Amino acid sequence: MKDLLGMMSKAKEMQAKFQALQEEIAAMEASGQSGGGLVSVTISGKFEMRSLKIDPSLFKEDDVEVLEDLILAAHNDAKTKVEAAMQEKTHELTAGLPIPSGFKLPF
Template sequence: MKDLMGLMGKAKEMQAKFEAMQQEVASIEATGQAGGGMVSVTLSGKMEMKALKIDPSLFKEDEVEILEDLILAAHNDAKAKVEAVLQEKTREMTAGLPIPPGMKLPF
């Protein structure tokens, strides 16, 4: 019975840590770039786009597809950076817990 109570206590502690981490994650921002910095996208920890910057030299009628590709590449770069930060924070928080590999935590 003591083990069950200890487990329940750890679960409450973990829940509080997850809530704190979710608040921290909301404040994270990462900027991805493409085209040598000609296009940059900033995403929040919740993957919401916060900023988009495009070098004016890319606004040419015959280069629309290039601009579209650069925006997508910058977005994907920013997304990868946010996901890396989230993985690191999750790893720090769950250190020592027997969580199966590949288990996605609720974010």
Template sequence: MRDLMGMMGKVKEMQEKMGALQEEIAALEVEGTAGGGLVTVRLNGKGVMLGLKVDPSLFREEEIEVLEDLIMAAHNDAKAKAEAEMQKKTQDLTAGLPIPPGMKLPF
């Protein structure tokens, strides 16, 4: 019974830490680039685009398709960085807890 109480205490503690982690992730800002820095995208930890910068040299009619591709690439780069940071923070938080393999957090 003592182990169960200890485990329940750890679960409560983890829930509190997960809440703080979710707030931290929401406030996280990452930047992705494409085209050697010609396009830069800023995202928050939830994947919402906060900013977009495009080098003026790309504003030519014949370059529109290239610009569209670079914007998508920069967005994907920033999103991948945000997801990697979230995964790292989650792993740090749950280190040492008996969580079954493959269980994804946050719930």
């Protein structure tokens, strides 16, 4: 019975840590670039776009498709960075826990 109470206590503790981690990830930001820095996007930990910067040299009517592709590439770069940070922070939090490989946590 003592082990069960200890496990429940640890589970509550882990739940609180995951809640804090989710809040920390939601507050983080990552920036991605494309076109050698001509387009820059900043997104939140929830993958919401926070800012978009476009070099004025790209504002030509015949380059609209290129500009659209660069914006998408910059957004994807920033998203990849947020995902990597999330994975790293989750790994730090769960280090030593017997979690099966490939198991996705609820965020």
